Amino acid sequence: MSRWEFVGRTDELNRLLAAVTGEAGRGLFFSGSAGIGKSRLLREGVNALPTDRFAIWSIAASATTAALPFGGLVQVLPAEQPQGLSPAGILRWALNVLQQQAAGRRIVLAIDDAHLLDPPSAALVHLVARAENATVLGTLRDGEQIPLPIRALWTDDLVEHVELSPMPQEETAGLLAAILGGPVDSGSADRLGELSAGNPLLLRELVHAASGSAELKRTYGIWKWTGRLELAPNLTDLIDTRVGKLTDGVRAVVELVAFGEPLGLHLLKQAADQADVETAEERGLISVIQHDRRTDVRLAHPLYGEVMRRRCPVSRTRRLQANLAELLEQVGKRRRDDLLRVAVWRLDSGTAQDPALLVDAAVQAFTRYDVPLATRLARAALNADGGSDAAELLATILMFADRPEEAIGVLDTVTPEPGDERRLCRWLTVRGMVSYWGLSRQSTVEEIASRVEQLSDSADRSRVHAFEAIMRLHGMDTATAVRLSQRVLDRPAAGVAARELARSTIAYVQAAQGQLNRSGTAIAQVHSAAANWRTDMPYLQLALELARGTRLMLTGDLAGIDAIVADEFADLAGAGDFRLGTGYLAILQAYAARMRGQSDAAMRTALGACAVLATSRVYAGLAQAERAQAAALRGDAAQATAAMAEADRTHAPGMAVLYPWLEQARGAAIAASGDLPGAVKHLGDLVDRLRADGFAGHEVHVLHDLVRLDQASMPVGPTCSDGGRRTVAQRLAELSERVDGVLPPLLARHARAAVTDSATDLLAVADDYAALELTVYAAEATSQAVQRLRRQHSAAANDARERLAGLLGRCDSIRTPALHAGAPVLTEREWQVARLAAHGAPSRAIAERLYLSARTVENHLQRIYAKLGVTGRAELWAALRSIPGHEGGDAG
Numbered sequence: 001m002s003r004w005e006f007v008g009r010t011d012e013l014n015r016l017l018a019a020v021t022g023e024a025g026r027g028l029f030f031s032g033s034a035g036i037g038k039s040r041l042l043r044e045g046v047n048a049l050p051t052d053r054f055a056i057w058s059i060a061a062s063a064t065t066a067a068l069p070f071g072g073l074v075q076v077l078p079a080e081q082p083q084g085l086s087p088a089g090i091l092r093w094a095l096n097v098l099q100q101q102a103a104g105r106r107i108v109l110a111i112d113d114a115h116l117l118d119p120p121s122a123a124l125v126h127l128v129a130r131a132e133n134a135t136v137l138g139t140l141r142d143g144e145q146i147p148l149p150i151r152a153l154w155t156d157d158l159v160e161h162v163e164l165s166p167m168p169q170e171e172t173a174g175l176l177a178a179i180l181g182g183p184v185d186s187g188s189a190d191r192l193g194e195l196s197a198g199n200p201l202l203l204r205e206l207v208h209a210a211s212g213s214a215e216l217k218r219t220y221g222i223w224k225w226t227g228r229l230e231l232a233p234n235l236t237d238l239i240d241t242r243v244g245k246l247t248d249g250v251r252a253v254v255e256l257v258a259f260g261e262p263l264g265l266h267l268l269k270q271a272a273d274q275a276d277v278e279t280a281e282e283r284g285l286i287s288v289i290q291h292d293r294r295t296d297v298r299l300a301h302p303l304y305g306e307v308m309r310r311r312c313p314v315s316r317t318r319r320l321q322a323n324l325a326e327l328l329e330q331v332g333k334r335r336r337d338d339l340l341r342v343a344v345w346r347l348d349s350g351t352a353q354d355p356a357l358l359v360d361a362a363v364q365a366f367t368r369y370d371v372p373l374a375t376r377l378a379r380a381a382l383n384a385d386g387g388s389d390a391a392e393l394l395a396t397i398l399m400f401a402d403r404p405e406e407a408i409g410v411l412d413t414v415t416p417e418p419g420d421e422r423r424l425c426r427w428l429t430v431r432g433m434v435s436y437w438g439l440s441r442q443s444t445v446e447e448i449a450s451r452v453e454q455l456s457d458s459a460d461r462s463r464v465h466a467f468e469a470i471m472r473l474h475g476m477d478t479a480t481a482v483r484l485s486q487r488v489l490d491r492p493a494a495g496v497a498a499r500e501l502a503r504s505t506i507a508y509v510q511a512a513q514g515q516l517n518r519s520g521t522a523i524a525q526v527h528s529a530a531a532n533w534r535t536d537m538p539y540l541q542l543a544l545e546l547a548r549g550t551r552l553m554l555t556g557d558l559a560g561i562d563a564i565v566a567d568e569f570a571d572l573a574g575a576g577d578f579r580l581g582t583g584y585l586a587i588l589q590a591y592a593a594r595m596r597g598q599s600d601a602a603m604r605t606a607l608g609a610c611a612v613l614a615t616s617r618v619y620a621g622l623a624q625a626e627r628a629q630a631a632a633l634r635g636d637a638a639q640a641t642a643a644m645a646e647a648d649r650t651h652a653p654g655m656a657v658l659y660p661w662l663e664q665a666r667g668a669a670i671a672a673s674g675d676l677p678g679a680v681k682h683l684g685d686l687v688d689r690l691r692a693d694g695f696a697g698h699e700v701h702v703l704h705d706l707v708r709l710d711q712a713s714m715p716v717g718p719t720c721s722d723g724g725r726r727t728v729a730q731r732l733a734e735l736s737e738r739v740d741g742v743l744p745p746l747l748a749r750h751a752r753a754a755v756t757d758s759a760t761d762l763l764a765v766a767d768d769y770a771a772l773e774l775t776v777y778a779a780e781a782t783s784q785a786v787q788r789l790r791r792q793h794s795a796a797a798n799d800a801r802e803r804l805a806g807l808l809g810r811c812d813s814i815r816t817p818a819l820h821a822g823a824p825v826l827t828e829r830e831w832q833v834a835r836l837a838a839h840g841a842p843s844r845a846i847a848e849r850l851y852l853s854a855r856t857v858e859n860h861l862q863r864i865y866a867k868l869g870v871t872g873r874a875e876l877w878a879a880l881r882s883i884p885g886h887e888g889g890d891a892g
């Protein structure tokens with residue numbers, strides 16, 4: 001009774017096949033209650049696909065694989081993963097592996113019980129679903145919690161999501177015949193079908209419960225059931241009863257599989273009696289699955305595992321887990337995953353005594369992005385007398401999990417002995433990191449600087465110096481930061497990690513100073529050396545990301561930001577709890593949306609960044625500043641002000657180097673509140689400060705903010721030798737020679753066009769902004785052109801207005817001072833008249849609708865034309881649409 005043919009479900013099966021073979025190849029997920037037939041349907045569908053056209057991988061996630069990072073995809077990925085990749089790098093590597101193995105065929109990834117995927121596997125599935133040539137299929141059980149990247153599959157429209165309904169009565173009759181292997185009397189089929197409520201598993205368990213008894217008999221070849229059940233029995237109860245009746249030997253087999261699946265058949269045979277394994281298979285409790293080179297045993301149905309695990313007392317559970325760990329240790333760990341499995345079983349069974357094993361496993365979990373598991377393992381290693389190695393690892397992981405106080409506590413238990421220099425070096429750096437960034441203790445820098453003298457080894461000193469340098473950078477002592485970093489790079493004995501950390505520090509300074517090309521080269525170098533520093537110093541990733549992000553924002557390279565956001569899966573925050581990383585990427589994403597005028601997305605993403613970063617102070621102020629900018633873009637002065645107040649409250653003094661972003665946002669917030677002179681004063685002072693600090697990369701952007709407020713002719717900076725001061729436009733022209741990239745000359749042209757009142761040049765500048773997707777700047781420059789053309793009563797004003805309307809049409813609601821300054825102000829009544837007229841209503845109709853006289857309407861229209869600078873109705877529509885915040889609206 002263990003296997004029978006597939007019955008019915010024709011529509012569902014066709015739908016599944018169409019999902020793969022159809023034009024779009026959009027995937028499909030089936031949801032439904034336990035036992036309703038999801039897994040079977042998926043299996044039948046996948047088996048029906050031609051393997052010459054499709055490269056198919058079938059995966060069954062389970063409660064046991066859910067505990068391990070990439071546990072769910074262990075059958076798909078090669079045993080040896082490359083070392084030293086970032087979490088996103090691992091995902092990309094895995095996708096490449098699949099692409100290679102597919103050899104040009106379309107990839108089909110079928111995931112049974114996708115709700116049980118571990119976080120990194122879920123992230124990978126999402127990534128596969130996004131790939132051009134891949135389709136993802138899967139099943140989900142109702143009422144279970146679904147990992148975010150999986151839920152995002154249908155909210156992002158990558159797959160369809162369908163609820164699998166119970167089997168109709170005529171199909172359950174067929175199924176019954178298939179299970180029993182012969183025709184069934186129709187009355188019995190009806191009653192059993194009804195009791196099972198169209199649930200195949202329940203039907204099967206009902207038959208199982210009745211088989212062998214007098215209730216279920218075959219006469220003249222026809223099965224008849226004479227049992228009496230008033231109420232439909234509960235599926236779990238039925239299974240519970242069945243499992244309760246198993247012999248000890250068979251139960252032991254099912255238990256081992258329940259805690260260890262997928263379990264190699266050779267392992268199971270070592271621990272259990274061969275005959276019992278066979279019985280368990282015959283009874284349909286376990287299934288043996290042949291992979292390329294291995295034979296795995298799994299439960300025939302997840303419910304058996306659930307029932308089994310629930311029935312198992314704690315002491316017995318632990319004994320089983322210890323038993324499994326021993327077995328795997330005896331036969332030798334073959335795959336990298338085996339190390340993690342053994343470690344987790346040891347943890348769960350309370351037999352974790354080998355600190356080296358636990359440290360190894362913790363490192364593996366950490367490099368796979370599973371912070372909670374890594375924490376558990378590292379803590380167990382420390383408790384098993386793992387000493388300073390375990391303590392430093394645990395502290396590092398805790399720092400990443402935003403738990404710096406605990407991290408310091410851990411480190412203080414392993415203060416190095418005097419004279420142990422190697423230890424002192426590592427301890428100083430890890431403790432320094434936790435104390436400076438985690439706890440915002442600025443005194444850390446001096447502490448480190450004073451103790452570095454105790455180290456005699458040049459490599460050790462370099463490592464500590466590299467740390468001191470980046471702290472100095474973040475605390476705004478850039479000169480010392482650069483000097484120290486340079487010293488590290490000049491020292492041949494310096495290790496790779498120290499060297500690349502120093503290079504990241506220099507890359508940041510270069511970006512801020514406007515040497516964006518050199519900064520880019522340095523960043524690429526750090527990136528390409530990642531495999532050599534990642535295991536030694538995983539947190540270097542953050543320094544790299546900050547330098548890279550700063551450079552991209554200052555370059556105005558939105559496509560570059562898109563690329564790294566897509567690359568690093570900022571939206572998949574569920575994969576691994578790496579908040580500083582995902583939060584910072586969200587800030588970049590919000591910035592790109594803001595520049596494109598997508599103010600809704602900018603606000604949403606900035607709020608997301610604020611939420612993710614709220615528990616750590618490193619980027620909290622920066623996130624709030626980005627929120628203030630998004631609010632200012634929408635003209636929401638109250639929120640912009642509130643966000644700046646939050647920024648001031650949360651910004652860590654140890655991150656002083658981020659001040660240009662905060663102060664620029666403050667300027668935008670002041671301007672949004674209507675205090676233009678205040679904003680101009682603030683930004684002017686900021687320009688002076690940036691100049692004094694040598695941050696030309698930032699300065700060009702702030703100068704441009706002044707151009708946006710129509711201050712291109714305003715004097716800035718010190719008095720020159722000729723006795724006068726430079727204007728904003730002149731300073732921008734000067735800097736465009738020194739700051740790399742296409743943007744500075746464009747900003748300088750914008751300023752000059754504003755000074756010379758050249759509408760033609762302003763429009764040309766707008767085109768160039770638009771080509772870079774800097775849509776807000778493009779709209780503002782166009783608006784400035786429209787104002788000038790109107791003043792000059794030029795006929796070209798109409799065309800410019802059309803262009804402005806077009807640009808605003810690409811944005812969500814935006815309202816900046818530059819857009820507002822030139823916008824004509826209409827009264828409420830004038831708006832009503834103008835909208836109706838723009839929609840083509842004749843004056844008489846307008847008059848009737850608004851209860852006015854025709855002459856009054858005419859008077860209104862003349863005033864409106866004058867205000868808008870148009871000559872008649874034909875131009876009215878475009879003129880209205882070019883007023884920000886009023887996209888024409890409806891005629892009412």
Ligand SMILES: Nc1ncnc2c1ncn2[C@@H]1O[C@H](COP(=O)(O)OP(=O)(O)OP(=O)(O)O)[C@@H](O)[C@H]1O
Pocket residue numbers: 004005006007008009032033034035036037038039040041113139140141175178200201204301302303
């Ligand atoms: N259409 C069908 N024809 C034949 N047998 C079926 C059919 N649908 C389901 N079954 C059988 O019924 C049992 C339960 O189905 P299945 O394992 O697919 O349930 P499920 O919906 O995946 O449940 P769960 O959520 O617990 O994983 C299996 O033994 C399966 O082979």
Ligand SMILES: [Mg+2]
Pocket residue numbers: 038039040112113139302
């Ligand atoms: Mg299933």
